[in-house]
Amino acid sequence: xxxxxAGAPPAAVPPxxxxxxxxxxxxxxxxxxxxxxxxxxxxxxxxxxxxxxxWIAPQNPYDLAQLDIMDxxxxxxxxxxxxxxxxxxxDDQGRDMxxxxxxxxxxxxxxxxxxxxxxxxxxxxxxxxxxxxxxRTDSLIMxxxxxxxxxxxxxxxxxxxxxxxKGILNVVIALVVVEWAYYARTVRGSALVERRRxxxxxxxxxxxPTHRIIFRHLLPNCLPPLIVVGTMQVARAIALEAxxxxxxxxxxITEPSLGLLIANGYEYMxxxxxxxxxxxxxxxxxxxVSINLVGDQLRDVLNPRLKK
Amino acid sequence: MSAxxxxxxxxxxxxxxxxxxxxxxxRFSNPLDFAGRLVKRLGVKxxxxxxxxxxxxxxxxxKGEVVGLVGESGCGKSTLGRMVAGIMPPSDGQVVWRGQDxxxxxxxxxxxxxxxxxxxxQDPYASLNPRLKVxxIVGEAxxxxxxxxxxxxEAYVDDQLRRAGxxxxxxxxxxxxxxxxxxxxxxxxxxxxxxxxxxxxDEAVAALDVSIQAQILNLFMKLRRELDLTYLFISHDxxxxxxxxxxxxxxxxxxxxxxxxxxxxxxxxxxxxxRALLAEVPRIEARKRVFAGVQGEIPSPLxxxxxxxxxxxxxxxxxxxRAERPAxxxxxxxxxxxxxxxxxx
Ligand SMILES: Nc1ncnc2c1ncn2[C@@H]1O[C@H](COP(=O)(O)OP(=O)(O)OP(=O)(O)O)[C@@H](O)[C@H]1O
Ligand code: SF4
Ligand SMILES: [Mg+2]
Numbered sequence: 001x002x003x004x005x006a007g008a009p010p011a012a013v014p015p016x017x018x019x020x021x022x023x024x025x026x027x028x029x030x031x032x033x034x035x036x037x038x039x040x041x042x043x044x045x046x047x048x049x050x051x052x053x054x055w056i057a058p059q060n061p062y063d064l065a066q067l068d069i070m071d072x073x074x075x076x077x078x079x080x081x082x083x084x085x086x087x088x089x090x091d092d093q094g095r096d097m098x099x100x101x102x103x104x105x106x107x108x109x110x111x112x113x114x115x116x117x118x119x120x121x122x123x124x125x126x127x128x129x130x131x132x133x134x135x136r137t138d139s140l141i142m143x144x145x146x147x148x149x150x151x152x153x154x155x156x157x158x159x160x161x162x163x164x165x166k167g168i169l170n171v172v173i174a175l176v177v178v179e180w181a182y183y184a185r186t187v188r189g190s191a192l193v194e195r196r197r198x199x200x201x202x203x204x205x206x207x208x209p210t211h212r213i214i215f216r217h218l219l220p221n222c223l224p225p226l227i228v229v230g231t232m233q234v235a236r237a238i239a240l241e242a243x244x245x246x247x248x249x250x251x252x253i254t255e256p257s258l259g260l261l262i263a264n265g266y267e268y269m270x271x272x273x274x275x276x277x278x279x280x281x282x283x284x285x286x287x288x289v290s291i292n293l294v295g296d297q298l299r300d301v302l303n304p305r306l307k308k
Numbered sequence: 309m310s311a312x313x314x315x316x317x318x319x320x321x322x323x324x325x326x327x328x329x330x331x332x333x334x335r336f337s338n339p340l341d342f343a344g345r346l347v348k349r350l351g352v353k354x355x356x357x358x359x360x361x362x363x364x365x366x367x368x369x370x371k372g373e374v375v376g377l378v379g380e381s382g383c384g385k386s387t388l389g390r391m392v393a394g395i396m397p398p399s400d401g402q403v404v405w406r407g408q409d410x411x412x413x414x415x416x417x418x419x420x421x422x423x424x425x426x427x428x429x430q431d432p433y434a435s436l437n438p439r440l441k442v443x444x445i446v447g448e449a450x451x452x453x454x455x456x457x458x459x460x461x462e463a464y465v466d467d468q469l470r471r472a473g474x475x476x477x478x479x480x481x482x483x484x485x486x487x488x489x490x491x492x493x494x495x496x497x498x499x500x501x502x503x504x505x506x507x508x509x510d511e512a513v514a515a516l517d518v519s520i521q522a523q524i525l526n527l528f529m530k531l532r533r534e535l536d537l538t539y540l541f542i543s544h545d546x547x548x549x550x551x552x553x554x555x556x557x558x559x560x561x562x563x564x565x566x567x568x569x570x571x572x573x574x575x576x577x578x579x580x581x582x583r584a585l586l587a588e589v590p591r592i593e594a595r596k597r598v599f600a601g602v603q604g605e606i607p608s609p610l611x612x613x614x615x616x617x618x619x620x621x622x623x624x625x626x627x628x629x630r631a632e633r634p635a636x637x638x639x640x641x642x643x644x645x646x647x648x649x650x651x652x653x
Contacts, residue, residue: 022439022482198435202495204395206449206502207422220439 029301039293046287050109053102058084061100062255068094073268076275089275091264097275100261101283107257108287111168112238115175119237120230122176123183128222130184131191132214141184148181154243161249171250175237186229190222197221224302231295235288242284258284324406325368326506326538327392327425332401333562334362334387359609361387363562364401366636369506374532374539376553376570378546378585380606384562385542389508392540393427394418423453426499430511432491436483442469442494443479450501465501471534472497473527489520496527506538513548525552546585550574555642558582561609561617564636568643578645580622616648624649 031037049056059066071080071094079085080094088097130141148156160174194200195218203213242259244250246266251257256264258280265276338357361384369375369392379385390396391403394410403410405421413421429435436445447465450456456464466476472493483491492512499507509528513521529552531537543549549556549570556573558566558581566579577583604621607613613620619629626648634646 022484198429198431199437201390201395201427202429202435202498203437205393205422205425205427206452206498207419208449208452212452217437221437 026301030297033297033300036293036297039290039297042286042290043294046105046283046290047109049102050105053099053106057096057099057102059096059099061095061103070094073273073276075273088279089273091261091276092268097261097279100256101258101280104256104258104261104280105283105287107168107251107255108238108241108259108284111171111175111241111251111257112234115172115179115237115241116230116234118172119176119179119233120183120226123180124187124219124226126180127184127187128191128214128219131188131195132210132218138188142188145181145184148178149185153178153240157240157244158247158249161244166249166252168251168255171241171244174244175240178240179233179237182229182233183226186225187222190225191218194218194221228295228299228302231291231298235291235295238284238291239288258287324371325404326371326406327540328368328402328404329365329388329392330402330404332362332365332367332388332391332398332403333360334384334391334396335360335399357610360562360612361609362391362398365559365562365564367557367564367567369538369540371505371538372536373555374541374553376549376556377540377542377559378549378556379544379559381544382606382609383559384609385544385559386510388559389427389510389540389542393425393508394422395427419453423449423502424504425506425508426502426504428492428495428499428507428509428512430514432488432495432515433483435495436491436498438483441480441482442474442486445483445494446479446497446501449498453502455502468497468501469494471500471531473523488516489524492516492520492524493527496524496531500531500535505536506540508540508542510542511544512541514543514545521548528552558585561607561612563617563646565618565647566645567636568640568645572640572643576640576643578639578643578650579618579647580624580649581618582645584621616646 054060061067068081071078071086071090072092074080074086074090074094076087076089076097077085078089080090084096086096086098088101090096091100126141130138156178157174160177161170164170164173200213200217203217208217238258241250241257242262245257245259246263248263251260253260261280262277262284265273265278265280268274268276336359363384365388367375367388377385377388387396391398394403394405397411405413405425408417408421410418410421440448443462443465446468447461450464451461465479469476469479474490474493474497478486483494486494507528512528513524516524525548528539528541532539539552541549541552546556553570556566556568556570557564558573558579560581566573566577566582568578573582574586577586607617607620613630615631616622616625616629616634619625622629628648632648634648636644636646637650639645639650
């Protein structure tokens with residue numbers, strides 16, 4: 001469509017005609033909720049911290065040479081042997097909790113977003129196929145979806161990991177397997193509604209090829225519910241990953257995610273060394289809550305049934 | 309408005325059919341769900357719901373003609389229109405486009421045939437993709453099909469919009485920024501942009517205000533003269549059809565019950581259903597004849613009445629009507645009707 005957007009004399013558009021794009025409308029409606037904006041800002045800060053961790057963290061918690069076992073289980077605010085201040089204390093291996101949380105966020109967010117994107121690609125394609133093809137293809141895909149959704153996610157993920165073994169990639173695979181069904185069901189639902197609308201018939205009349213109708217006309221109109229589900233599923237994936245790691249089946253012990261940090265400190269909770277579990281727990285909670293705040297507002301703004 | 313219509317009418321007579329339906333039917337079936345299939349396995353008699361949306365229709369439209377297709381809601385007008393436009397294959401019968409079976413065409417031929425027939429839709433809100441700008445809506449197909457030279461798309465789109473009565477400077481806007489009438493013009497510009505010679509207008513003005521309706525109808529007639537277009541004009545409103553059509557086809561529950569030149573239908577309606585419909589047309593000059601109106605409910609298309617579909621509502625029904633489907637027979641030159649009363653006379 002480059003030719004349609006390029007080369008128009010600007011004078012042809014009267015200055016009064018400020019184009020209200022669907023995107024601008026969406027932004028202003030989203031910003032109407034202070035709480036959602038707060039969630040978004042919080043989430044952006046968390047992402048920034050995670051991305052910049054190698055540069056801003058006091059310590060590289062994965063580099064065993066930097067860890068001093070003598071500094072193990074120090075209270076928040078203690079100064080270690082090498083002169084470094086542990087603002088959030090240390091764990092049993094002398095790892096700075098603040099650095100551990102920053103790096104742990106990196107892993108949690110990567111796993112969460114990565115699995116959500118992959119699950120979305122798989123699920124949305126299958127859902128679109130089910131809606132457009134109908135018949136047996138539809139039945140087959142939807143039976144798989146039902147099967148998947150009726151099985152407890154954590155149990156399915158545990159079984160997959162028990163089979164595949166630990167590792168970040170394996171966790172992502174397990175999460176994709178347990179999450180694609182949500183995307184498939186969502187996309188199929190909205191595609192079934194959208195494909196009956198007359199602009200799809202018009203596109204067929206114009207002899208546009210099927211893949212163009214699906215990806216240029218149908219899919220963009222199915223995106224809003226998909227974005228909502230996607231946001232919520234990122235939060236869910238992060239929580240699931242934390243659970244799996246907590247249970248010892250997730251990421252490897254050498255590169256702890258938030259869930260594994262919590263698990264590591266769990267045994268010391270009762271002996272008063274709360275910080276080893278507590279602060280990673282807070283980080284996890286804040287991350288999930290901020291994503292859900294954004295997701296809730298997205299659902300309100302993008303859900304046409306709630307509008308006028 | 310009627311003065312506009314006189315000129316092309318003579319030209320329409322006797323030319324070749326642009327589209328011809330031969331015994332076309334369309335059935336929709338609701339496939340049984342899992343539970344349904346299960347009880348069927350167990351030997352319980354379960355009927356699959358089959359809707360005969362269109363049932364054995366013969367119809368031809370000649371070049372330059374405006375054919376009005378009339379019938380109550382759910383009688384299969386839109387389904388027939390979709391089959392004519394080539395976006396829905398018939399279950400039975402043939403759709404013949406300029407002498408070629410539409411379903412047997414493939415590749416470039418099928419594409420050309422499809423482009424030459426375009427549809428104008430009822431709902432000016434649902435018929436435009438809300439995520440595309442007007443310029444994209446109108447320009448996409450001509451660009452994709454290579455109907456415009458490189459770099460010429462801007463001017464081409466402007467021409468289409470102007471011809472449909474829209475200001476081209478609005479083309480960077482999105483559909484939701486236009487009124488219903490303007491949106492309908494966008495839909496018309498989109499259809500004309502692929503250079504069709506046949507338009508299927510499916511209730512194209514039904515959703516508009518009366519004053520806007522007249523503007524859009526006038527636009528259709530202007531375009532007809534300028535571009536030598538042929539129309540299949542679908543409506544549930546005989547009054548609108550009377551103004552535009554050379555020929556009127558009346559449908560009832562998937563079947564054509566009467567077909568005649570426009571003046572003939574209004575002056576000498578033959579079929580009892582047509583006569584009942586005519587009683588519903590609001591008229592300025594009071595008619596002497598008063599009809600009973602269409603009495604009773606429209607029967608379910610899932611379970612249509614036997615014989616003549618109209619018999620439960622027909623004031624003249626007799627035994628044969630319940631048993632035998634009346635054939636469409638000529639009652640006057642160019643005037644056909646499907647009613648057993650014509651045999652008795
Ligand atoms: N895709 C479909 N699947 C199943 N049934 C359908 C489908 N399309 C139409 N029908 C059924 O076929 C019958 C005819 O529908 P159609 O839309 O052609 O009627 P219509 O004359 O255009 O009615 P209206 O004036 O309300 O637009 C209806 O009973 C309808 O329920
Ligand atoms: S065939 Fe019989 S029932 Fe049908 S319209 Fe004629 S008289 Fe009425
Ligand atoms: Mg219809």
